[in-house]
Amino acid sequence: MTDFTDEELALDPHFADQFEQGFRPACQLYLISPPTIDETFVDALAAAFDGGKVAAFQLRLKGLDEEAIAQAAAPLQKLCADRDVAFIINDSAALAHRLGADGVHLGQGDGDPKAARRLLGPKVQIGITCHDSRHMAMEAGEAGADYVAFGAFYPTTTKETTHQADPSILGWWTTLFELPCVAIGGINADNAAPLVAAGADFLAVSGAVWNHPEGPKAGVAAFAAVLDWENEG
Ligand SMILES: Cc1ncc(COP(=O)(O)OP(=O)(O)O)c(N)n1
Ligand SMILES: Cc1ncsc1CCOP(=O)(O)O
């Protein structure tokens, strides 16, 4: 891995190209599936979409083989297409390619982003986990990612996490780079405001929606308090 010096951070031509003071769209919701689902989940997902504007949905099913995920994906991918929500596959560029998904999310151990780009072409979104690392985020940008994901910002029971991110990394990223950044980890409607204020382009959320006491529609609707949905037209 390359180590970037402070001078390189300031002068790297690739990143300098991305530096713009222009328009940045308002922060949006990026919904992540529960780690396990059953055949009724498509109804829960439709209810979640009824709660407010969801920009992207990630199918994140842990411990299932590719065939089982592909089967589960079909009705969910159709619903996303009908509701104009980007359909993102977790972990596997090969599966995203097979399904014709709108994107893939890759962790640091989920394969080479450049190989994923070669497989998926320029139109499919590639997101990369960068934990709390500025270095990983810049490498992801250089490798051609469409977004970088930082986290976990808050304690979560959805995934065992070993990295804790501070909101300042979002401010640092958005000041320097145009490439969107995603905040993830234990985010709910009550603790999201500092992440939005720091510059998160997307809030990636699972438990706050699926475990909301009044159901997923209310879980999504609760984010209206922190996301500028009214101004989006
Ligand atoms: C938007 C987003 N950000 C981070 C992750 C975590 O990815 P990874 O580190 O590969 O861990 P798993 O999700 O695979 O357990 C994510 N899925 N989505
Ligand atoms: C997948 C993932 N990666 C880092 S934290 C996390 C879990 C996100 O789920 P929740 O919003 O329930 O904390």
Ligand SMILES: [Mg+2]
């Ligand atoms: Mg992964």
